[in-house]
Amino acid sequence: MLEEYYKYKTQYKDYIIIIKSGNFFEILDKDALIVNNIMNYKLSKISDTVKCGFPMVSLNKFLEIIDKKNINYIIIENKSISSKKEYKANTYNTFEFDMNSIKYNFFRINKITKYLNENAYRDINKLLESMEKLING
Numbered sequence: 850m851l852e853e854y855y856k857y858k859t860q861y862k863d864y865i866i867i868i869k870s871g872n873f874f875e876i877l878d879k880d881a882l883i884v885n886n887i888m889n890y891k892l893s894k895i896s897d898t899v900k901c902g903f904p905m906v907s908l909n910k911f912l913e914i915i916d917k918k919n920i921n922y923i924i925i926e927n928k929s930i931s932s933k934k935e936y937k938a939n940t941y942n943t944f945e946f947d948m949n950s951i952k953y954n955f956f957r958i959n960k961i962t963k964y965l966n967e968n969a970y971r972d973i974n975k976l977l978e979s980m981e982k983l984i985n986g
Contacts (some may be wrong), residue, residue: 864921875902925962
């Protein structure tokens with residue numbers, strides 16, 4: 850999916866690339882951050898980048914909101930463009946993010962979450978005490 854995303858992203862830099870994957874639509878990298886900002890979809894990780902997605906049944910609602918924001922998009926199904934929308938007053942580039950910082954922080958959060966999941970009952974009191982010291986100064 851990443852290869853497919855970056856293939857289309859080189860041609861359609863100012864578009865959100867939406868890729869159909871089974872019964873879901875997936876959005877990657879900066880596009881996922883933009884969609885997260887607009888729709889508040891949960892971000893997750895694929896390889897070294899972020900992604901978000903939504904079920905097929907939510908496509909019309911998603912596109913309605915994206916259309917109101919005048920954001921260009923293409924939908925990829927079966928490795929080809931099935932739908933494309935372009936606006937003269939495209940607002941895609943009004944969403945600016947420091948991708949490296951976001952990816953790094955996302956990686957850090959995942960690492961902490963993994964640690965907590967693996968060690969939840971072992972050192973939880975020590976961890977909570979350390980966190981409380983940080984919060985309380």
